[in-house]
Amino acid sequence: MSVELIPNAARSSSASQQSLGGSGEDGGGRAPSLRASVGSDYDTGFGPRKKQKRNKPTLSCEECVERKTKCDRARPACLACVKRQCECRYSEIANIIAAANNGSGRSKSRRQSSKPSVSSSAARPGSPGVSSFFSPYFYVTIGIPMALPQLSFQSFRISPPHPAASYNRSASASSSTSSPFLLSNVPHSRQVNTMFSSAHTHPFANYWTATGGIPEVVGVLPSRDQADALMVKYFESVDPVYPLVHRTRFYAEYNHFWAQPLAERNKADAAMLALHFAMYAMGAQFIEMESEEQRAQIAEFYISAAHQSLRLYPFLSRTSLRSIQAMLLMGYFLMNDNRATDAWAFGGILIRQAYAMGLNRDPDIIAPGASDFEKQQRRKVWQAVYFQDTFLTVLLKLPPTATFSDVRVESLTEDPPDPSALRTPSSPPPLPKPLQSTVINPMSIKSIAPPSPFIDPYIVPPTGPSAAEHDLAFIRSMWRLADLVSESICKPRALSQPLFSSSREKSVLLQRFRALYASLPPALTTSDRTAFAGLVRRDARRARQSLFLRSNYWHCVMLAAADEDAARGVGCHVRGVLEAGVTALEAFFEFWEFLRVDAGVWWVFQHRAFEEALMVANVLAARLPVEPPGPEISGTGSPLTHLGRGELEGRAKAAAAQMLAILDHVGGAAPEMQKTRTEVLRGVFGKIGR
Numbered sequence: 001m002s003v004e005l006i007p008n009a010a011r012s013s014s015a016s017q018q019s020l021g022g023s024g025e026d027g028g029g030r031a032p033s034l035r036a037s038v039g040s041d042y043d044t045g046f047g048p049r050k051k052q053k054r055n056k057p058t059l060s061c062e063e064c065v066e067r068k069t070k071c072d073r074a075r076p077a078c079l080a081c082v083k084r085q086c087e088c089r090y091s092e093i094a095n096i097i098a099a100a101n102n103g104s105g106r107s108k109s110r111r112q113s114s115k116p117s118v119s120s121s122a123a124r125p126g127s128p129g130v131s132s133f134f135s136p137y138f139y140v141t142i143g144i145p146m147a148l149p150q151l152s153f154q155s156f157r158i159s160p161p162h163p164a165a166s167y168n169r170s171a172s173a174s175s176s177t178s179s180p181f182l183l184s185n186v187p188h189s190r191q192v193n194t195m196f197s198s199a200h201t202h203p204f205a206n207y208w209t210a211t212g213g214i215p216e217v218v219g220v221l222p223s224r225d226q227a228d229a230l231m232v233k234y235f236e237s238v239d240p241v242y243p244l245v246h247r248t249r250f251y252a253e254y255n256h257f258w259a260q261p262l263a264e265r266n267k268a269d270a271a272m273l274a275l276h277f278a279m280y281a282m283g284a285q286f287i288e289m290e291s292e293e294q295r296a297q298i299a300e301f302y303i304s305a306a307h308q309s310l311r312l313y314p315f316l317s318r319t320s321l322r323s324i325q326a327m328l329l330m331g332y333f334l335m336n337d338n339r340a341t342d343a344w345a346f347g348g349i350l351i352r353q354a355y356a357m358g359l360n361r362d363p364d365i366i367a368p369g370a371s372d373f374e375k376q377q378r379r380k381v382w383q384a385v386y387f388q389d390t391f392l393t394v395l396l397k398l399p400p401t402a403t404f405s406d407v408r409v410e411s412l413t414e415d416p417p418d419p420s421a422l423r424t425p426s427s428p429p430p431l432p433k434p435l436q437s438t439v440i441n442p443m444s445i446k447s448i449a450p451p452s453p454f455i456d457p458y459i460v461p462p463t464g465p466s467a468a469e470h471d472l473a474f475i476r477s478m479w480r481l482a483d484l485v486s487e488s489i490c491k492p493r494a495l496s497q498p499l500f501s502s503s504r505e506k507s508v509l510l511q512r513f514r515a516l517y518a519s520l521p522p523a524l525t526t527s528d529r530t531a532f533a534g535l536v537r538r539d540a541r542r543a544r545q546s547l548f549l550r551s552n553y554w555h556c557v558m559l560a561a562a563d564e565d566a567a568r569g570v571g572c573h574v575r576g577v578l579e580a581g582v583t584a585l586e587a588f589f590e591f592w593e594f595l596r597v598d599a600g601v602w603w604v605f606q607h608r609a610f611e612e613a614l615m616v617a618n619v620l621a622a623r624l625p626v627e628p629p630g631p632e633i634s635g636t637g638s639p640l641t642h643l644g645r646g647e648l649e650g651r652a653k654a655a656a657a658q659m660l661a662i663l664d665h666v667g668g669a670a671p672e673m674q675k676t677r678t679e680v681l682r683g684v685f686g687k688i689g690r
Contacts, residue, residue, distance in 0.1 A: 057093045073098065082201065083293070085672050203334055203342040204307040205300060215266040217273055217309050220301075222280065224258055230283035237286040237598050238279075240541040241548045242332065243471045244325055244384035245279075246377060246415065271322035274309035277302050278329035285336050285601050296337070303333050319353040321381055327353070328384050335392070335603040338673055344396055347389060351401045354385045360405040372416040379412045383479050390482040390490060391552060394559075395607055399494035400486050409479045414468055467541065470523075474545040477520045481549070484516060485556050498565035506560070506570055513557050524549050527583060527639050529590065536594045544598070547591050548605070554584035555608045558615060574619055575627040578652045579640045581616040585609055585655045592662060600666050610677050613659035614684060616652045621687035656685055 060071035061078050063086055071078050073090075075098065081088035090098070208216060222230065231254070239245065254276070257268060281302035289295040306326055315323050327350040334343035358366040359382040363375035370378070382405065389402040488509050492499050500506040517525060524546045526532060536543040561576030588609035591599040599605065626645040640648060663678045 057097065058091060059094045059097060061094075062089045062091065063087070077201070203303075203337070203339050203346070205304045207301070207304055208308045214268060214270060214273070214312060217270075217277075217305055217312065218262070218265050218268065220305055221265075221276075227258070227276075227280065230280045230287075233283035233286050234279045236540075237544075237601075238282045238329075238332075240544040242328070242384060242387075243475065244328060244381055245275075246380075269322070270309045270313040271315075271318075271320050271326065274306045274313065274315075274326035275322045275329075277306035277309060278326045278333065281306060281333050282329055282336075285333065286597060288597055299333070300337070303330060303337075306330055315353070316349070319357045321357075321377060324350065324354055324357065324359065324381055324385065328381075328388060331388055331392075336601050338603060340392070340396065340603065340607075344392060344398065347392065348401065350385060351389060354382065354402075355404070359385065360402070360407065362406050362408070362411065364411075365406070376413065376415050379407055380475065382407055383412065383475055387478055387482050390486045391604065393490045393494070394485060394556065395604065395611075397493050400490040403486065403491075409476055409483070412472065412476060412479070414472055470539075470542050470545070473521050474524060474542075474549065477524060477549055478552070480516055480519075481553060481556070484512060485552075488512075489556055489559055498568070498570065499560060499563040500565065500570050501568055503570055506563070506573075509560055510557070510576070513553075513560065517553060520549070525553075527586070532590055533594065540595070544595065547587050547595075550587040551584055551591075551605055551608055554580045554587065555612060558584060558612060562615060562619075572619075572624065573627065574624045575629075575648065577619050578616060578626065578648055579643075581612045581619075582640060582648075582652050582655045584612045585616070585659060588612075589655075589658060589662075606666050609659055610663070610681065613656045614681055617656045617681065617684040617688060620649060620652055620656070621684055653688060656681070656688075660685055 058065055059073055061073070061081060063081050063084070064071035064078065069080055071080055073094075075090075077088035207220075221227065235247065239247070253272070257265065257272070257276075260268075281299045284295065284299040284302060287295060307330065310323060310326060313323055315327070327346070331343045331347050331350060334340070334346060354360065359378055363370060363378045367375065367378065386402045386405065389400055393400045489499060500509065523535065523542060526535075526546065527550065532543065532546065535546065558577055558580035561573045561580055564570055564572045588599070588605060591605060626648060629642055629644060640651065643651065660678070660681050663674065663681065666674070
């Protein structure tokens with residue numbers, strides 16, 4: 001079924017350009033007139049002269065001049081260089097002229113020309129907003145398979161905003177001399193750490209006026225159909241692996257918000273708006289589009305709106321479950337946007353706000369008067385904070401910060417009924433009795449053109465009671481794994497200490513990993529390819545959970561097996577590294593084969609796979625002796641325990657080669673990072689077998 005989302009006629013593209021401050025002028029300004037110094041074609045008083053070539057200075061940046069591309073001449077970096085992710089340099093005369101222009105007021109900087117005035121349409125309730133940039137070109141082609149009650153976005157074309165200020169992000173003058181853990185001190189890095197971050201500018205573009213307030217943010221909301229489509233994508237791709245939003249309650253509040261008149265929406269809770277925009281941004285990252293750059297611009301626009309909503313909240317002096325949830329999603333957005341170091345820094349605020357709210361404390365102690373439902377939500381959100389901090393710490397090798405908590409895994413149970421029932425005096429009337437347990441979106445696409453009497457992708461929740469049980473099992477499993485990893489890997493590595501003081505300690509830890517893996521639900525740990533393919537067809541949500549759990553588990557086992565300390569007689573267990581590394585890589589290969597769009601977006605999964613391939617290639621290149629087959633390292637569920645040395649090494653080499661081929665396809669939004677990863681892995685892989 002092909003459905004065209006009709007734009008709101010009240011929103012004109014010209015009005016939206018006005019709201020973004022588009023003036024039609026060159027954002028970088030024009031060069032001052034140099035006619036007096038170089039002369040004109042005809043010199044009055046002496047008759048006509050031969051036409052001479054003007055000695056006009058070059059005002060564009062050196063990179064654009066060399067490439068012969070248009071330059072907007074913005075500082076500190078032009079838009080073209082920002083998009084190319086290369087250094088933007090201007091000649092000395094260009095800098096002098098630009099400084100003179102700024103001082104005389106004869107031209108406007110890109111930031112000044114793009115800022116809407118206080119009286120702009122976006123700041124006035126009921127006036128056209130920035131979302132008109134999306135409306136005229138927002139089309140969805142939806143293919144709904146008869147066997148699966150979910151949407152498949154085959155194309156999702158949106159015309160993103162192009163305000164001049166969208167890339168005018170501040171860059172710290174001290175960025176090159178800041179913490180070596182963030183920008184330097186990483187092998188194979190150049191000027192910045194291209195392994196962990198693709199940019200050194202501020203991660204949230206500034207589209208906003210100083211006095212626009214909530215109405216300005218509400219004015220850039222997508223249309224209802226667009227919002228519905230993005231939410232479907234969010235709950236399809238993000239919620240399974242990070243189930244931090246209570247779906248039923250969220251949709252009830254979401255529908256209530258959209259049912260309100262504009263005047264009421266302009267008074268909405270800023271933290272709720274931040275959560276909505278963060279979910280829109282995450283959903284946009286997983287939509288298939290013809291242009292990767294276009295998709296990134298749309299997603300970055302929504303994440304900017306989420307950040308502005310938090311500022312209006314204001315999130316540095318207030319905190320709530322909504323603001324914490326929004327910040328969590330913004331952290332994952334930054335990772336997927338190849339800004340892992342920005343996510344790390346932003347996560348510092350998140351952790352402190354979570355501490356300030358007392359989420360790290362047992363709700364029975366810190367909030368005894370809260371309902372059972374609210375206590376469970378606090379536990380879920382804290383687990384999400386803890387999980388993000390722990391596994392980002394593993395990748396960046398930085399100190400964990402979510403380390404003080406008395407919330408027990410066992411205290412997390414299935415969600416009790418919501419006592420508020422989400423009924424307010426102004427909320428819509430209750431649904432008919434047969435549908436009382438669901439919340440239906442009356443403005444959804446299916447209400448206009450129902451795809452099938454048996455498939456209803458917009459009913460919330462679309463899954464049965466077993467889904468809640470599966471989510472609970474997944475959250476508990478990841479929580480236990482995070483506890484073990486934080487204690488045994490994150491803390492020692494943060495201080496550059498060996499993980500073990502003796503071989504016996506290493507053996508004990510690996511036994512703990514194996515015991516944990518054996519206690520987890522088999523559906524989450526199976527490595528059988530045929531069984532997993534069936535799981536993808538039956539329950540894609542649980543398939544995603546299985547992939548993330550297996551990837552994290554085997555990655556950490558690989559790190560433990562590889563750790564060595566010659567002074568204490570602790571050596572690298574080569575078989576353990578190869579078995580765990582290849583098993584983790586094969587989880588990524590399954591992700592790539594069955595859920596390729598998701599695999600191309602999740603930075604954490606991609607980077608783990610890159611590190612695993614690099615570790616395996618280094619071990620093979622070193623020609624270290626492989627221990628005989630046995631269960632000492634591989635752990636419960638590994639299909640590689642029985643392999644002999646030659647077969648295991650062949651499997652490992654094939655996995656590294658396959659990852660090298662995949663690297664040519666992922667990371668297109670960050671070509672410098674993609675190039676660095678590929679060069680590093682290819683260099684090590686080339687040493688195998690020499």
